[in-house]
Amino acid sequence: MQKILRLFIRYLSAGVIATLVHFVVFICLLPYYSPTSSTLCAAITGALVAYCLSRHWVFAQRDCNCWRFVITATSQVLCNTLIVNLLTHWGAPALSAQIVATTAVTLQGFMINHFWYSNMTSSARLCAEPLPAMKLTILVPCFNEQCVITEFHSRLMAIIERLNTNTEVLYINDGSQDQTGAIIDQFSQDPRVTSLHLSRNFGKEAAMRAGVNAVQGGAVIIMDCDLQDPPELIPLMVQEWRKGYEIVNMQRRSRRCDSWAKRMAAQLYYVTMDQLIDDFEVPRQVSDFRLIGPNALTAIRAMDDNAGVLKLLVSWLGYPSTEVNYDRKPRQAGRTKWSPLALLDLCVDSILAFSTRPLRMYSYLSVTSFLLGSLWTAVDATFGQLTQLHLLVQSILLLCLGTAVVGEYVGRVLTVVNPRPNALHKRHQP
Numbered sequence: 168m169q170k171i172l173r174l175f176i177r178y179l180s181a182g183v184i185a186t187l188v189h190f191v192v193f194i195c196l197l198p199y200y201s202p203t204s205s206t207l208c209a210a211i212t213g214a215l216v217a218y219c220l221s222r223h224w225v226f227a228q229r230d231c232n233c234w235r236f237v238i239t240a241t242s243q244v245l246c247n248t249l250i251v252n253l254l255t256h257w258g259a260p261a262l263s264a265q266i267v268a269t270t271a272v273t274l275q276g277f278m279i280n281h282f283w284y285s286n287m288t289s290s291a292r293l294c295a296e297p298l299p300a301m302k303l304t305i306l307v308p309c310f311n312e313q314c315v316i317t318e319f320h321s322r323l324m325a326i327i328e329r330l331n332t333n334t335e336v337l338y339i340n341d342g343s344q345d346q347t348g349a350i351i352d353q354f355s356q357d358p359r360v361t362s363l364h365l366s367r368n369f370g371k372e373a374a375m376r377a378g379v380n381a382v383q384g385g386a387v388i389i390m391d392c393d394l395q396d397p398p399e400l401i402p403l404m405v406q407e408w409r410k411g412y413e414i415v416n417m418q419r420r421s422r423r424c425d426s427w428a429k430r431m432a433a434q435l436y437y438v439t440m441d442q443l444i445d446d447f448e449v450p451r452q453v454s455d456f457r458l459i460g461p462n463a464l465t466a467i468r469a470m471d472d473n474a475g476v477l478k479l480l481v482s483w484l485g486y487p488s489t490e491v492n493y494d495r496k497p498r499q500a501g502r503t504k505w506s507p508l509a510l511l512d513l514c515v516d517s518i519l520a521f522s523t524r525p526l527r528m529y530s531y532l533s534v535t536s537f538l539l540g541s542l543w544t545a546v547d548a549t550f551g552q553l554t555q556l557h558l559l560v561q562s563i564l565l566l567c568l569g570t571a572v573v574g575e576y577v578g579r580v581l582t583v584v585n586p587r588p589n590a591l592h593k594r595h596q597p
Contacts (some may be wrong), residue, residue: 185217186269192408193265202261206268223232246271285483301461302385303334303405307392308374310341313350315498319392320354325400327359332405333385336360337380339511342368358379374515375455375477388458389477393498396456400493406459406488413460414481414488419452420494436514440479443522450490454478464485483521526571533571534563540564 186435193209200208212575218400224315247268256266291459293578305323311314320336327334339350342365351362363381390396400417422430433452440449457479459467463486470480518525544557 187237188213188216190265194262197261200240200470202251202255204262206248206265207259209265210247223341266546287396301333302383303330303332304382304385305334305401306337306338306339306375306382306387306389308341308371308378308389309347309351309392310368310374311343311345311347312392313343313346315394316350316392319398320355320476322394323398323401324357324359326401329496330402330405334359337378337381338362339374340364341371341374342366343444345403371455372477377511379459379477384461385464386458386460387464387528389454395495395498396454397493397496400491403491407491408458408460410486410489412489413463413486414484415458416450416453416488416490417456418450418490418492419492420492422452423549432511436517439514440517443518444479445524447485447545448522449479449482452545453490457481459484476513476520479517479521523582526578530571530575533567537564537568 175597190209194206196205196208224302224589229271250268250271251261254267255261260266278422283591305327308321312319323336329338336359337353338354338360340348340362344443348364351364355362363377363454369377378389379387386408388401390398390401394418404417408436437449437451459477463481464482466484466486467477467480486587540561544561546554547557
């Protein structure tokens with residue numbers, strides 16, 4: 168109730184600011200233009216101010232859809248202009264007509280946004296229609312998160328209480344050296360919470376795969392417990408899942424909370440993936456915060472691809488997916504486990520697991536270099552200018568060519584022994 172009250176206060180404050188801007192523009196334009204033109208320009212300006220305030224302040228924590236706001240603002244501008252025209256036509260002063268119109272439009276916007284907010288929270292937060300006989304598991308890999316995991320758990324369980332779906336939480340303790348494991352054991356006293364403790368720190372990818380293998384069917388949501396990925400977004404993910412999407416990726420609007428080095432490393436990662444992977448599209452600004460449906464989860468567990476990167480493996484599946492934009496928050500406590508060097512390691516692992524293009528590029532380069540070297544040696548030999556340097560260079564190029572041939576066979580071996588199938592069935596109709 169307090170959050171709703173704060174939201175309404177913010178909305179009314181934004182309405183007051185937009186109304187003041189509206190009146191200032193109207194009063195400034197009235198001596199030079201007609202009441203209708205002045206009202207239209209003032210209404211458009213006020214609507215833009217209201218949108219900026221709503222987008223970056225009032226609804227900053229929620230999905231403020233632009234098209235909905237455009238419809239609301241357009242209806243307000245039209246109503247404002249209509250009321251001013253009617254009142255001035257009936258003899259009312261322009262300023263008085265503007266005050267009455269602004270008051271009416273403010274009430275109109277309040278009612279529309281209140282319905283919008285209520286509809287958004289009821290569908291995204293309460294999730295009215297349960298999925299029959301379908302289980303949702305929230306996987307939370309943890310490593311030295313004792314400073315923030317308690318607050319994360321309280322917020323997560325508050326969302327689960329309002330989530331009309333059979334939901335459980337699985338904490339994966341990735342060899343934490345602080346009190347994270349003991350805190351997780353306390354959480355496990357709740358029958359809806361289970362825990363999995365790894366023998367040592369194997370890394371986030373291994374922890375996520377261990378959690379995926381431990382899930383007993385249904386769908387999963389993978390998220391960190393550092394509160395950069397708000398648990399309040401889970402109902403939105405479930406809502407998209409109910410629409411028929413098998414994969415729901417949470418896509419960052421920006422990386423302003425990351426350091427400059429991490430932003431550059433992430434940008435380099437996505438550019439590299441775009442250049443080296445053609446078989447499937449890698450969505451940008453998408454971390455491991457996602458929902459994986461039961462069909463995709465079954466396919467992942469059947470492959471047992473321990474060498475693959477999970478975020479790319481999910482994209483490789485090709486199941487229907489969607490992206491939900493959100494604003495990622497700064498880390499609440501502790502330190503990030505990802506460094507630019509760790510992102511570089513992730514990039515190398517991704518290339519080795521999903522692309523043989525570097526081997527093919529090396530083969531092309533080796534063949535081209537060998538042919539050019541052979542031509543250079545032949546031309547100089549024709550004019551009697553053959554030296555030991557020619558033999559040395561030609562030997563090196565021949566060695567590179569042989570390495571390229573071996574690399575091609577290695578790439579073919581990796582493709583054959585890869586646990587991923589040649590194709591996945593979406594449906595079969597005899």
